[in-house]
Amino acid sequence: MKLCQIGCGEHARAAHGPSQARCARERPDLVLSGCCDLDEQRAERFRRDFGHARAFADAAALLDTERPDAVVVAVPIEEAVALGTLVLERGIPLLLEKPPGATVSEVDRLMAAAEKRPRLVPHQVAFNRRFAPLLRELRRRIVEAPPLQHIHYEMTRVERRDPDFSTTAIHGLDAVRYLAGADYAQARFRYRELPELGRGVADILVDGVMANGATAHLAFCPVAGAVLERATAQAHGHTLVAHVPMWGGPDSPGRLWHFAAGRLEADFTGDGDGDGLFELGGFYAETAAFLDALAQGRPPSPSFRESRQSVEMAQCIRQRCAEYRP
16 A cells, blocks of 8 residues: 655654554555655655655645555645645545644535545544544543543643634544534533734633533633643543643643542553554554555545534634534
């Protein structure tokens, strides 16, 4: 299988490059065929550091020359739809970095491109929290516990004065859907605007009801004092607390506590499948899952269709909506 990378920036270097290099070491049939970036020197560094055969400065030239069996695209959100569509229209399976577009209409365009051919072009959105070892274990324990009652998801960052924090908040919005095993049935949004720190800077609070009846509370604080991401799940007789490892955060390699009937039932860290942050954060596992699905002829997941509501919720934050109902 020939795998190519489009976009060789900071995130690709931290997450996708190391994941691809490990997959190539473990899979004799995987060839890292080529990588591409508008900055040719950046593409060459990516090629040299992670083992791709050739470097390109033009995505179409990469696809036409290499004729890959699969492509990973990790580019700024403004370019995601155009480059994702370029890959899909050639019928090439695609792993697309989140968010898969800034709006629901952009996700719909990607879905249309994937469904345009007689057979659906396999594709996966890179929501890495769904593959982070600690959150996968948390999800497994939620499934085994009595019915879920409530999820609290907290995301804090340091001096993130982005005018649009929704492109990061989407990780938490999607993680709650994954952990609950259900979509949002409704949600209310509250904002504490902080204009003195920059246009669009705000603390964001979300109160949701999931389709399975569980409730959810999400708190996004982008200009706090630490880089943290923590999830707490409550069920009758059970409390589960996950400290998810983050780049630049104090929680690496992460921790999961499971309390049952007032006693600590389980306590373990998230480094069971490697201690690199690309492994702890789920990037390696999402890449491996994508390649496994292709090899086994299964649809990769999450698809554009499965990711659509997460984009819709993030769009609500961007538009400062007060309420969401599907």
